[in-house]
Amino acid sequence: MTALLSLENLSVHAGSKALVSNLSFSLNRGERLGLIGESGSGKSLTSLAATGLLPAGLSASGSAILAGKQVIGAPDRELNQLRGTAVAIVFQEPLTALDPLMRVGKQVAEPLARRAKRDGTPLSGTALDQAVLALFDEVALPEPQRIAKSYPHELSGGQRQRIAIAMALACKPDLLIADEPTTALDVTTQAEILGLLDRLVRERNMALLFISHDLPVVANTVERVVVLRQGETVEAGNVAEVFGNPRHDYTKSLLAAARRLDDAMEGRV
Amino acid sequence: MSTTTMTAPADKKSHSLALKAGVVLVGVHIAIGLLTLVWLPYDPTAMAGGRLEGPSLLHWLGTDRLGRDLFTQMMIGSRIALIVGVGAVTIGAVIGVTLGLLAAFASKWLDDALAATLDILIAFPTLLIAMLVVAASDTANLWSAIFALGIALSAIVARLTRILAKRVLVMDYITAARTSGSGWPKIVAIHILPNIWPTLSVNFALQFGLAVIAEASLSYLGLGAPPPNASWGRILQEAQGTVYTAPLGAIAPGIALVSLAIGVNLLADGLRDTIDPTRRAR
Ligand SMILES: Nc1ncnc2c1ncn2[C@@H]1O[C@H](COP(=O)(O)OP(=O)(O)OP(=O)(O)O)[C@@H](O)[C@H]1O
Ligand SMILES: [Mg+2]
Numbered sequence: 001m002t003a004l005l006s007l008e009n010l011s012v013h014a015g016s017k018a019l020v021s022n023l024s025f026s027l028n029r030g031e032r033l034g035l036i037g038e039s040g041s042g043k044s045l046t047s048l049a050a051t052g053l054l055p056a057g058l059s060a061s062g063s064a065i066l067a068g069k070q071v072i073g074a075p076d077r078e079l080n081q082l083r084g085t086a087v088a089i090v091f092q093e094p095l096t097a098l099d100p101l102m103r104v105g106k107q108v109a110e111p112l113a114r115r116a117k118r119d120g121t122p123l124s125g126t127a128l129d130q131a132v133l134a135l136f137d138e139v140a141l142p143e144p145q146r147i148a149k150s151y152p153h154e155l156s157g158g159q160r161q162r163i164a165i166a167m168a169l170a171c172k173p174d175l176l177i178a179d180e181p182t183t184a185l186d187v188t189t190q191a192e193i194l195g196l197l198d199r200l201v202r203e204r205n206m207a208l209l210f211i212s213h214d215l216p217v218v219a220n221t222v223e224r225v226v227v228l229r230q231g232e233t234v235e236a237g238n239v240a241e242v243f244g245n246p247r248h249d250y251t252k253s254l255l256a257a258a259r260r261l262d263d264a265m266e267g268r269v
Numbered sequence: 270m271s272t273t274t275m276t277a278p279a280d281k282k283s284h285s286l287a288l289k290a291g292v293v294l295v296g297v298h299i300a301i302g303l304l305t306l307v308w309l310p311y312d313p314t315a316m317a318g319g320r321l322e323g324p325s326l327l328h329w330l331g332t333d334r335l336g337r338d339l340f341t342q343m344m345i346g347s348r349i350a351l352i353v354g355v356g357a358v359t360i361g362a363v364i365g366v367t368l369g370l371l372a373a374f375a376s377k378w379l380d381d382a383l384a385a386t387l388d389i390l391i392a393f394p395t396l397l398i399a400m401l402v403v404a405a406s407d408t409a410n411l412w413s414a415i416f417a418l419g420i421a422l423s424a425i426v427a428r429l430t431r432i433l434a435k436r437v438l439v440m441d442y443i444t445a446a447r448t449s450g451s452g453w454p455k456i457v458a459i460h461i462l463p464n465i466w467p468t469l470s471v472n473f474a475l476q477f478g479l480a481v482i483a484e485a486s487l488s489y490l491g492l493g494a495p496p497p498n499a500s501w502g503r504i505l506q507e508a509q510g511t512v513y514t515a516p517l518g519a520i521a522p523g524i525a526l527v528s529l530a531i532g533v534n535l536l537a538d539g540l541r542d543t544i545d546p547t548r549r550a551r
Binding site: 053056057080082087089096114153171 | 440441
């Protein structure tokens, strides 16, 4: 079985400065991989490089094979066919990931209609509206009719993130990249969104690339992790191995920090 | 929800008041402008009464030094001002938005080159650029003035569009649209233009005012529409010799200019608040 996403010595540079260095991992259908590391360690850049969406001024080298196609150096038009079909991304900050001036129903309808068209079964009118409402149902949004007509600023943070997830699902991706999807949310909502992602990935048999610096969350969500530090891979392996028996000081310090935070939370509650 | 609606009414009221004032001011000029197409009180070029008569029931604003009815000329002035404003802003918007978007998407060196060119163009006063363009075309008429003003405005519009589009381009929802497989033309149409439109449209209103005033200045300098087009600027220029004996000839064009410019700005401000849902709710 060929991997959905396979990175080999992927590096990202800004001029001569390396932001991600020689990163390698691969991800099959149904697998879940966590990419962890402190802020600025290159997690988001990795996901952007893997989808060919690096901002201007940054360049990638090495190999990133997504759904059998080499992403590095591929023309944008080819990548566009992959994006929204093979892969979709859920971003960290749901408020900025949604167009403030477009009703959220329309925002979800957009990728839905595109995917349907690519599949040769175009959707429009009421059928499209129904499909949007069905997706809202799938991400457990209450009052889908009302919410479809709302603008992002009229929704709660958790609702917005559900919309963002619905937009990603609308692409029917084989691989879902979730870039710190719960960082901007409060603890209760976090748990709900994680539960939702977990269920969706299972039900749709998607692969999940889960990006986070929240170790407990990662431990509960994925099977394997890659630990990044300043763009370098520090450690990689099964969650139980890496977290149970960290070999690298950096991983130990991340774990210690997470534990301290945990203790503090429990002490307070 | 309840707290926002508590504070909303006062704000809303002043907004809708501004919008109404804008509608009335602009509406009056449009109504007059349209009326001139089918009816005028007097022949604008013929002697309609004595020279420099004061206001009367027959001549609401009096007559000028050639005995022509001033109110009739002011009416035609409204029509010309509207044509100039709409024409110049349309030309400026089409060229400016296109250039601005191109710059926002261009490679770094092309973007830098465009940005520098625009900065240099903008450093010249609008009026000066318009004068140069008019001077370069051999016949001064209304359309050469409109074209010249449109070109001059397009630099300002382009610079603003470029900045606004760049700001939208780095937003997550653009990346999100790209990850879902949206192509650039579509992203420009459904995300970028709608998001820069509220700010652009208010700027267009400002440009409208600028264009009308600049055309009046061109006419005042004799570079605008030639007679018998009674532009407000020409009325002003012709009245300046007799400003102490017949001050209305100078006052009326001034008031007309200011009322139209303010009206368009109030209208644009009010409209933006009704277009933009994030403002509407607040
Ligand atoms: N456009 C850019 N140009 C230059 N450097 C950049 C650019 N974007 C990101 N970087 C740098 O690359 C590094 C990695 O950034 P990245 O966004 O991948 O971090 P991250 O691991 O996702 O962090 P966070 O957890 O805060 O989201 C950072 O040091 C950042 O300053
Ligand atoms: Mg990040």
